[in-house]
Amino acid sequence: MPKGPADIEESECGIFNNTLNNKVYCAQTPGSGNYQFEFSDPDFGFRRRIAVINRYVQFSQMQTNPLVAGTNYFVRARRDGANDGFLNDNWGSGCEMGLDAALSLVADN
Numbered sequence: 001m002p003k004g005p006a007d008i009e010e011s012e013c014g015i016f017n018n019t020l021n022n023k024v025y026c027a028q029t030p031g032s033g034n035y036q037f038e039f040s041d042p043d044f045g046f047r048r049r050i051a052v053i054n055r056y057v058q059f060s061q062m063q064t065n066p067l068v069a070g071t072n073y074f075v076r077a078r079r080d081g082a083n084d085g086f087l088n089d090n091w092g093s094g095c096e097m098g099l100d101a102a103l104s105l106v107a108d109n
Contacts, residue, residue: 004090005029006055006077013095016072019103020060026077026092028055033080038091039073051086055079059099070101 006026015022026035037057040047048065050057055077059067067073076094080086
């Protein structure tokens, strides 16, 4: 399957101290359409997808089934090029990132 155009920006990769206010950006692609981001933790079978109208998602937007602080996630994105749903759109390149583990300490107190 060919790679899609919505690669996660390199400047977003390898950051494991993100806060809830941080955003994850993917490459700007021509035309309009929604973007879908996928955060996965293959070791535990976790996958969280969220569709947004921008080329970024903010961690705080994921209130239902939120990401866990201190966990490394593989993130990738795709754009709904024909505005007919995401099933026929390929994922761009992804990378690892995560929320700051200190956030879980704040939530526990």
